[in-house]
Every structure is written in structure tokens, then in C-alpha cells.
Amino acid sequence: MMRLPPRLAHKLSSVTGWPLRVLLCGLVFTAAVTWNVNTRVTGELQNQFELHADRLQGDAQRRLNQPLYGLMGARGMLAAMPQFTQAEFRAYVESRDLDREFPGIRGFGWIERVARADLSAFVAAVQADNAVQFAVRTGGTASDLYVIRHIEPLANNRSAWGFDVGSDAVRRAAVEQAVRSGQATLTAPVALQQDAQRSPGFLLLLPVYTRGAVVDTPEQRQRHLRGLLYAPIVAHEILADVTVIADGQLDFKVYDGPVVDASRLVYDDDHLTRAAGSLPTDLQRRHTALRSIAIGDRQLSLQANSLPAFHATHHSALPAVVGAAGVLLSLLVAGLTAVLVRGRQRVEARAQELTQDLSRLAMVAKHTSNAVIVTDVARRITWVNDGFSRTTGYSFAEAMGCNPGKLLQFDDTDPATIADLRASLDVGQAYRCTLLNRAKDGRVYWIDLEVQPLRTDSGVLEGFMAIESDVTAARQAADALALERTRLGALLGATGAGEDDRHVAQPLDAAHLLSQLKPADTRHVHVRPTAPMPPLAAAKVPGCVQQNWRPALQDRVAPAARLSRGGCPRRHRPPKRLPLLVRSSPNWMREAPTSLLRMLATACSGNRHDLFCRRLPFCGPLQAKTLVSTLAFKPPTRYGGRKNRRTLSAGS
Secondary structure (H helix, E strand, C coil): CCCCCCCHHHHHHHHHHHHHHHHHHHHHHHHHHHHHHHHHHHHHHHHHHHHHHHHHHHHHHHHHHHHHHHHHHHHHHHHHHCCCCCCHHHHHHHHCHHHCCCCCCCCCCEEEEEEHHHHHHHHHHHHHHHCCCCCCCEEEEEEEEEEEEEEHHHHHHHCCCEEHHHHCCHHHHHHHHHHHHHHHCEECCCCCCCCCCCEEEEEEEEEEECCCCCCCCCCHHCEEEEEEEEEEEHHEEECCCCHHHCCCCCCEEEEEEECCCCCHEEEEHHHHHHHHHCCCCCCCCCCCCEEEEEECCCEEEEEEEEEEHHHHHHHCHHHHHHHHHHHHHHHHHHHHHHHHHHHHHHHHHHHHHHHHHHHHHHHHHHHCCCEEEECCCCCCCECHHHHHHHHCCCCCHHHCCCCHHHHHCCCCCCCHHHHHHHHHHHCCEEEEEEEEECCCCCEEEEEEEEEEECCCCCCCCCEEEEEEEHHHHHHHHHHHHHHHHHHHHHHHHHCCCCCHHHHCCCCCCHHHHHHHHHHHHHCCEEECCCCCCCCCCHHHHHCHHHHHHHHHHCCCCCHHHHHHCCCCCCHHHCCCCCCCEEEEEEHHHCCHHHHHHHHHHHHHHHCCCCCCCCCCCCCCCCCCCCCEEEECCCCCCCHHHHHHHCCCEEEE
């Protein structure tokens, strides 16, 4: 079996661990909730079933007890009549609507106790009462008989007329029990004489005693017995259609006695059995109830069972819906958890990367030789690195809360640069410049300063970060080199020495570059801001070669030289710096060396000694393809009076 690398296995376990836990918890919770809901639904369903079972029991109890009311009414009639004839009994029975009042019974009858010795006289007396066809049927040898003398309606019960119920042990036991107890008694299940199907039935017996006799004891009741009223009952006839009250959703069985025993089955109302002949093996009888029916001193058991119609009517899909919803919700929550876990891992990985980057940046900022300063919005120092302390001499504690300008800048720092720096910081913009600062020990040094604003993700300014590079050595070296070049150029320009060698060594010398000028370039040399002067005709400049270009140019700019030496009225004298603009094509100005500009300046000023030449940055809007060379005159102090100072600064 292939094993995953430990790192990948850990990553997979971290990604799938929590979602699986959430899914498992969700499924367990769903199972618990579904079980609870199903229990409640099942309980409610059981309650509905119990209600139907109670209704079945009540209706069966009512049907079995209803004939007793008819018998008690007949007993009341007989109590008022010491003797009654066949016709009188028939009249009473016909006065009752048996099908409506007592559905399910075959009729009402009268049983008399007859001594076996008096049987012949008894038969003769009955036949004399307009019952010629009466005959006694007995099969026992008991000394007394219990003969059915009257049974109405006779047409439906003729087979039972004259039957000795004492000849059957089951019937005799019920008769004797009724006589001794004085209460209505129901026989055990028997096959009635008048039932051709020989299905289970009952005899409901009610004893009648002699009027006025004391019948407190069993012996007294036995002695004063007059007869028994009875009602023959066929079980399937009296219990038919009981399930209608349960809307056909239940079936029931009736057993003789308090226990369910198939051998003592009295009635089975299973419609499926009658319709199909057998019950399907998958019949859903999920609910069963057992009820007791008391008829006199006999107890019957009613077993109610649910049918598919009951479950179809009371079916509830709530447990299934709750279970499905719980599973879907668990899957959804597990999916969201997986997304959150993966998102968290990505965030943690990104945070770790940023932490590593910040750590590296912090290490760089801490160990770099440059000074790094972090300030708040009010420009108070909140953090400095070790390079700051090495450059300025101020420790971290000394610098905290101080303003960098007040801490490091002094009188010799350029005020214009400071003003520009503060203006940029006021509007939250970046700024870069070169400043002269002073350290804690009084040492003066030059720095290359770059200030960047610090903003939050929403763009709110929260401070500044400044990086200071010490450029003192580079500045001093550049100034010294420029000074030496200026001196050398001034010397060469004043003496004219080396021009031929320079022409040979450099094909693009000053004379050659001047020869590249074209009339269409609209080149002019004029002096500003002094009094207007005639411009130098550009057309004559290309004719100047190496030997004669300087005199021709100097003739044109003589007024500028005179102005610089004080050769004009005071009101027209130029300031310390006398700018001259030389307009030319971009290519020429870009290729023109500083030596050429220095020669131009020398020719303009007439000063062939110590000249200082510097290129200034391009500025000002001009025509397309036009560059500007500004020649500024500044008299040097070392050559005496103000009128003789001729130091020149030129740039392009």
C-alpha cells in the first residue's frame, strides 16, 4: 500500500480533519433528531391507533350487551304475568324491532326446567297451547331438563324449538351458573342449533324467579327458579361491520377468555383473509392492541390490528424530511468548514510568508548601513534602525518622539529644500533630495534622503518612512573633481593650447560641432535680462572654422562682455549672474561637450582665466527639438573688485 509523504499527509489531515468531524457530528445530531421526531410521530400514530381500538371495543361491547336490554324488558313483562301463552310471548317479541334494536341476534326464547319424570305431562301441556308440533329433543340422562319452550321468531329458530340445552355440557354449565348467580350469563362459544353454518355463537341467559320469592342464596334461587330468558347470538352476525367505526383502518379478532389463543378464536374480522384467502407476508401490522369485553361474568378478548389503510392515512413524512434536511445541512456545513479551513490555511500561509518577508525586511533595515526612520503622522520618530545611530550618533531612546528636522538639521541646511520637503509631507507625497545634516557630535555630513508615506489598506496616512544614505564622501569627491576640471578647462581655454591636438584626437571638437549648425534651427545668442541687443546672426556661425570661430563669436557678444565689466549705465548693469541662452537642435546640444560650452562662455565674457563650468538641469517650456544652454556669469572674489569678477557657470 502506497504511503503519502508525512508533510502531504499532515496537510490532507488538516484539510479534511475538521470537515469530517463536522460532518460526523452533523450526522450524529441528525440521527438523534430524526430518531426523536420519529419517536414522537410513532407515539402520535400509536395514540391514533389506540383511539380506534377503543372505539372498536366500545362498539363490540355495546352490540354484545344490547340483547340483554331486550331480555330484561321481557323479564319485567313476565313478572306481571304468572302464566303466559305461546301467543303472548310471540306478541311481545313481535312488538320489538329486532333488526333495528338488536342487530345480530336470532330472536328471544324461554327455557323451562322440567323434571325428567314430568316430561310427558310438560309436552302435552305445550302442545295444548296451540303448539301441536312441539317435541323435546334431549340426549342426556340428567334428572332435570332445560327445554326451550318458546322461541320467536319461530320461522328462523324452529330447529332450536324443544331443544334440551341441559343435554349439552357447555350450555348446562352456563344455565346453572346463571341460576345460582341470578345474573345474566353468556355461554362459552357454541354452535347454535338454528345456525346452518355451525359457526361460533353464544347463548345470553337471564334467570327469572317466582314473584315475591326470596332469592338471596344460590339454593333459594335454585328452588324458586321459574325459567330463563335467552337470546341466541351468532358471533359473525352480531359483530359484523364493527370495523366501520374505525373507517376500515383496523381489523380485530375476538377470543374466548382473557388470553389470545388460536384454539379459542370466536371471530376474525380480517377482510384480507376473507378476500384473498391468506395474508401477505409483508402485511404492515405495526400496531396491535388487546381489549377486554365483559358480558355478565364471562370475559372475551378483542385483539385490534392496524391495516395498511391506517398507515397510509396517518403516514407522516416528517422523520424522512428531517433526516434528509439534516444530512444535507451536515454536508453543507462540512463543505463550508472545508472552505473556511482551506481559507484559513491560505491566510496562515500568506501571513507566514509576510512574516518572513517582514522579518527579512526588519533584518535588512536593522543591519543596513543606511539610516531608516519611521515617524507618525505628526512626524515624531517611532522607530530607527542601528544605521541611524551609527550615522547620527543618537540612540534609539534619544531619538524616540523627536522631530527628525529639529534633531538633525541646522542653519547651513538649505531652507528651500526644507520648505519643499515639508510641503510634500503636508500633502502626504513622497520626496527625494540631498540635505546637509549635523550629527550629535557636531559632524556635518551630506545625505541622500528619500521619504515615503505609509498608508493603511484603506489609504489612510499613518506615518512616514525615511531612508538616509550618507553621500558626504561622494559629494566631496565630485566637488573636487569638478573644481580640477574647471581649472584645467579655464587654463586651456585662456591659452588656446592643445586645440590642434584636441582637433586631431577628437573629431567632434568645438569647431566641428559648430559647423553642424543649420540656419533652419533658428539659433540665437542673446543676453538676458540686460538691455536689448542685436541678436547674433546664426547664418554666420557655420562659416566659423577652428581658427576663426572664436573671434567671430566674440564680436557678436562683445556687448555682453562690456556689460559684465561695467561698460553700460548702472541702471542697465546685469546682476551677479548673466544668463545667455543658446538655442540649438537637440542632437547638437546633447553631443556638445562641456569644454565647448566653457569655450563659448569664455568667448562671451572675455575672461580666459579660472572658469567654473557646470551643467544645469533642463527647465522651461521651449519649442519642439530645442534645448537650452544657460551661461551665468558670477565674478570670482579672488580676482579683486566686483567689476573684475568673471567666474562663469554654464549648463545644459
